[in-house]
Amino acid sequence: MCALTPHVTYKLRGFGPMECASEDWLSDLASRNIRTLPPRIDLLRQGDGTGPMHILLDGWAIRYKMLVDGRRQILSILLPGDIFDINGFMAKSMDHSIASLTGVKLAVLDKDVLATARSDYPDVEKLLWCDMHVSAAIQREWSTSLGQRTARERMAQLLCELYTRQTSSHLCEGQACAFHLTQTELAETLGMTPVYVNRTLQDLRREGLIQLENRTLTIHDLPSLEQLALFDPGYLRICESDGGTDLNKERADVL
């Protein structure tokens, strides 16, 4: 019945209105096949065939990819309410893996959810699309981070993003939110070494910007952190009515 926890609903509603009937339908679907899994195991694996759509109801997970020599890049952080593998079955195999960080509660949905949503619950179809677009935008922002930002900036950007995303899902309490990455995992996310992650975090702490302990992140000075990160939350909002920042020069007005 009530498979969708409140923050999952908050997250989805962030993309637009959802009818009660739609929410009930989705909630019912999600409740039919729920998996509870322990921390730090692979949920889906690089090379496997693709599968159904998943909703992460509770806990944190990651998407990652490994090079043949064992180096690992974390590609996304999946938070409660995040959806993955929408329409994944259209591909034949996974190019990456998904793993739990904490214990997780996972709804495994039928592969025809999208088709049913399309015909019967258009508001749900739209929410699924939005989630997919935002995920892609986050991926692009991370690429930009890895390519252009310094280590300090990347760290600040990631903290801003995770805080902002959790705020949108009503997962924060004041300036504090959960934070379930170890320093080694932070390193694999930010393309740096664990040692340097440690030093960077200490700098940010020493400067009074953040606190990070007991799997809790507290942001003491969000404006300064955002400025340091060159953080423009526009990419998290491309599916809301208002867009990002405009920073352009010339234009093909032909189009």
Add this chain to the structure above:
Amino acid sequence: MCALTPHVTYKLRGFGPMECASEDWLSDLASRNIRTLPPRIDLLRQGDGTGPMHILLDGWAIRYKMLVDGRRQILSILLPGDIFDINGFMAKSMDHSIASLTGVKLAVLDKDVLATARSDYPDVEKLLWCDMHVSAAIQREWSTSLGQRTARERMAQLLCELYTRQTSSHLCEGQACAFHLTQTELAETLGMTPVYVNRTLQDLRREGLIQLENRTLTIHDLPSLEQLALFDPGYLRICESDGGTDLNKERADVL
């Protein structure tokens, strides 16, 4: 009528069979609104509202994102046959820009192509999905590159990818293919400085692996280059019958 150039068709067919009727339909649609545009202008801009679907019929383009202070990251290289903004109108605004590198020929398609394809030309719908999945996989591979590979490895990986993608579309002649990025653009793609791009390229040339001049890339020793790049082309083939490399340890067999 024959708006789809042969290599565009080759590329799409790479994802699976396409009926003649479907190809005719798509070709006809594409021919209705074709834009020919000069090199190095923005086609779509960060902050703009979203628009219709596009097929790049001819020429090279890039997807890029800028930080507020002007640093630029190139996120994708769009080659002839590449499709972008499938379903883009579901989002409200662009978080990135698209620009031409060479002169380009661009088909601008109606936003309901996907819907029509779904009902009348399912094989086309599948091809569109496949293109989207492969684009996402490429994006993930690039993130992995930026985070984990050294400068040399990143360079080698990019060259392997562009050569392989062009080969799939029958755009190569033997060991040679087109290459329309300046060293500065390579730098913006690989997250390094133009100076170091130059030095890295010279190393690869000196070692007899490649040649790069007159907008032409020649790969003299593909196996060595692939090995240096840790290149596993699986991510380009997730929509074909055969998957990537398996490199796993333990598994949540619960699922």
Add this chain to the structure above:
DNA sequence: CGAAGCATTGACCCTATTCAATTTTGGTGG
């Protein structure tokens, strides 16, 4: 033919890595 953009080179420097050791934390069993 001139100018602007692109490629190339050298010298110096700094950000982030490497390696290695130590401390702290968290979880487990006795």
Add this chain to the structure above:
DNA sequence: CCACCAAAATTGAATAGGGTCAATGCTTCG
């Protein structure tokens, strides 16, 4: 409840990969 162990965090010192700055040569194209 404490002892123990493994994983995570922290610290220091040395170093390398890649960045910065600045100058020069080479193309391309109007």
